[in-house]
Amino acid sequence: MYDFEKIYQPRTVAEALQMKADHPKALILAGGSDILIKTREGKLAGSSVISIYGLNELRGICLEEDGTILIRPLTSFSHITANPIIRKYLPTLGEAVDQVGGPQIRNIGTIGGNICNGVTSADSASTLKAYDAVLEITSLDGVRILPYSEFNLGPGKVDLHPNEILTGIRILKDSYQDTFGEYIKYAQRSAMDIATLGCSVNVRLSADKKTVQRLRIAFGVAAPTPIRAFSAEKAANQAKVDENLMETVASNAVLDVNPRTSWRATKEFRIQLITELARRATRSSVEKAGGKF
Amino acid sequence: MDKQKITFTLNHVRREEYIDPRASLSEVLRDQMELTSVKHGCNVGECGACTVLVDGEPFNSCIYLAIWVDGKDVLTLEGLTDIDGKISDIQQAFIDEGAVQCGFCTPGFIMSSLPIIESEKTFSREEIRKQISGNFCRCTGYETIVNAIEKTAKARKSGK
Numbered sequence: 001m002y003d004f005e006k007i008y009q010p011r012t013v014a015e016a017l018q019m020k021a022d023h024p025k026a027l028i029l030a031g032g033s034d035i036l037i038k039t040r041e042g043k044l045a046g047s048s049v050i051s052i053y054g055l056n057e058l059r060g061i062c063l064e065e066d067g068t069i070l071i072r073p074l075t076s077f078s079h080i081t082a083n084p085i086i087r088k089y090l091p092t093l094g095e096a097v098d099q100v101g102g103p104q105i106r107n108i109g110t111i112g113g114n115i116c117n118g119v120t121s122a123d124s125a126s127t128l129k130a131y132d133a134v135l136e137i138t139s140l141d142g143v144r145i146l147p148y149s150e151f152n153l154g155p156g157k158v159d160l161h162p163n164e165i166l167t168g169i170r171i172l173k174d175s176y177q178d179t180f181g182e183y184i185k186y187a188q189r190s191a192m193d194i195a196t197l198g199c200s201v202n203v204r205l206s207a208d209k210k211t212v213q214r215l216r217i218a219f220g221v222a223a224p225t226p227i228r229a230f231s232a233e234k235a236a237n238q239a240k241v242d243e244n245l246m247e248t249v250a251s252n253a254v255l256d257v258n259p260r261t262s263w264r265a266t267k268e269f270r271i272q273l274i275t276e277l278a279r280r281a282t283r284s285s286v287e288k289a290g291g292k293f
Numbered sequence: 294m295d296k297q298k299i300t301f302t303l304n305h306v307r308r309e310e311y312i313d314p315r316a317s318l319s320e321v322l323r324d325q326m327e328l329t330s331v332k333h334g335c336n337v338g339e340c341g342a343c344t345v346l347v348d349g350e351p352f353n354s355c356i357y358l359a360i361w362v363d364g365k366d367v368l369t370l371e372g373l374t375d376i377d378g379k380i381s382d383i384q385q386a387f388i389d390e391g392a393v394q395c396g397f398c399t400p401g402f403i404m405s406s407l408p409i410i411e412s413e414k415t416f417s418r419e420e421i422r423k424q425i426s427g428n429f430c431r432c433t434g435y436e437t438i439v440n441a442i443e444k445t446a447k448a449r450k451s452g453k
Contacts, residue, residue, distance in 0.1 A: 002315045002358070007294075009314070009360065029358075036317075036356045037337045053361055078350070102427025103405065104344060104353045191426030192339060 002039050006048040013057055016165060017140050019050050024162030026050045030074055030113035033105055058112070058167060061085050067173030073112020073166045077124075078103070080111060090171060092181035092202060096127040099185045102192045112166045115151070118158040118225070125226035126200035127183050129218035132175045136168030143167075152225035179204050179214075180288035182281040186273050188264070196265045197221050199277035201249075203285045205241065209292070212239045215282070217249060222257040222274050229256040232278065241291040249282045250275040299363040304328075304372030318354035318362060319343040322369060330370035330400035334429075341428030344401040345369045351405045353427070368407075370400040383410055383445045390441040394432030402428045406442045410449055418443060 008026060010016035020026065026048040029035050038044040052058060058074040061083045069085060077097040080086055086094040100106050100114075100123045114122045133148040137160065144164070151158050160166065181202030187193040198220035204213045215236035218228045232252040239245050259270035283293070296311040303326070312321050322331045322345065331354055334342030338356040345354045346368040347361075373381040383403055386392070393399050405425050409416050416424065421439050430438060 001313060001320065002317065004294075004315050007314050007360075032356055032358065033338060036358075040337055040356075051358065051360070053358070054363075101338075102341070103424055104341060104351050104427040105338060107350045107352055108338075108357065191423070 002036060003042075003045040004039070004049055005046050008048070008050040010050060010052065010055065013052075013055055013138070013165070013167065016050060016052050016055065017138060017163070020165055021140050021163045023048060023050070028052055028116070028165060030110040030116075031076065031108040033101075033109045034113065034117055052165070063089075064170075067177070069171045069176065071111060071169040071171075073116075073169060074110045075112075077106035077109050077111065077114075081106070090131070090176050092183055092200065093124065093127045093131070093171075096183035096185075096198075096200060097124050099123055099183070105192075111169065115148070115169075116158055116160060116166055118152055118154075118156045120155065120223065120225050121195045121198065121221050122226065123183075123185060123195060123198060123220070126198050126218040126220045127181070128169065128171075129226050129228050130181065130200040130202055130216045131171050131179075132216075134170045134172065135166060136170065137164050138167040139164040149228065155224045177204075180285050182284040182288065184277045184281050184284075186277060194264075195220055197259075197270055197273040197277060199274070199281045201278070201281035201285045203282070203289050203291075205286065205289045205291050209290045210241050212236050212241065212245065212286075215239075215249065215285075217253060217278060217281070219253070219257060219274060219277075222259050222270065224258070224260075227256065229253040229278075231255040236282075241286055241293070243293055245286065246279040246282050250278040253278045297360060299360060301362045301364065302366040304368060312359050314358070314360050316359045318345065318347075318352075318357040318359045318367075321359040322354060322367075328369045328371050332397055332400065334397070334401075339429070340398070340401075341405060341425075342398050342401040344404040344428065346404055346407060349408070351408065351427075368404070370403055373403070382448065383407070383441070386441040386445045386448075387438070390437045390444065392433055392437040392441040398428060398430045398432075402430065402438055406445075409442055410446045412446075415450070416443075416446060421446075 008019045029049040029051045058072045081094040081098045114124045135146045137144045179202045183200040185195045186197045201217045203215045220226045232249045235248045235252040261267045297314050322328045332342035334340040336355045338353040343354040344351050
């Protein structure tokens, strides 16, 4: 039995928003693969929760009229990976979330829960950062649109007010069109493990495939929150597609990161991973885009 | 907390149950409905011994609230035997291949293997391993488990 003080069960998003307004301290329970475990361990025992897992209006993926990809927050990792829109336009995200935990966790875990948790190791986070995701956050006062780049305030802290719920994640057409990407997760086991380091890169090349038009790179566990490496992006902008590109990205990426030593890895090892994963993910992204080294 | 009525399909039979809204699905299935194939293992979604299918997908029932199955279709290992109590091909394959030692993890592995053996796609051994990577076995070393799943998948595809 889970030690909840109260469990609220809204039947609609409107009801959920009312409950969140009335009980601002109650936790939003999506798939529960973090909250239920922390409740079992005692860390969150005695909390009140608002279970939104049953709200199908917050589930699914669609392509909006202007080509924006809209992912509703309760979409599970496995449904994201299998989704035809994601496979066609944003395969990097589908591949990234296919590396979360194991099959059962990918069936229950939701992308909204993954990013609202605010942890730096979230497998969806670096790819969503690297694709400039835009969040739709709703309360009884209305809808607030927030770039995902501004969402993480610190470890486990995100810019969600006590009366708000994340209701949508959008990737604009200009962001994903003609891009090719790669997410690399470095972990100690190939399943059921949390990333020691994660790196997501995507590139758009010129028509002749010889110049980088735009490169974006983001990391998980390279800082207290998932982060973009803007120095590396700037340095790679308009760079020639050649062997120097990987070094340009890797050597500049380390300027933007701030990894720590934990039981999983030392700061020094993480810095080595940052440069090596940056190289590998850049090479792979450029090759997928048709570039030749 | 007051009990709450849920209506769901359990092993092909429509059921109405009164449950505590704080209960996990594993607690309702094992303790209340006495389906003892559902094991209380780690209780935190790591070992897979409590795996059941909900609407055809494997879930760790220990970190799944029982209230969430309202209106859904739940399948446990007990639902694999036919009306005469005869076990299914995948269960027999686990026995034949020596994929069962202490047996604690076996129901969870079999439930995780169902999407593989019921798929039209042919899974490589590597893909089978990935599909069962949320289940832990401390006895067999996994090889015999992969053998049992591979054998059943092949047999079903060839219509045997």
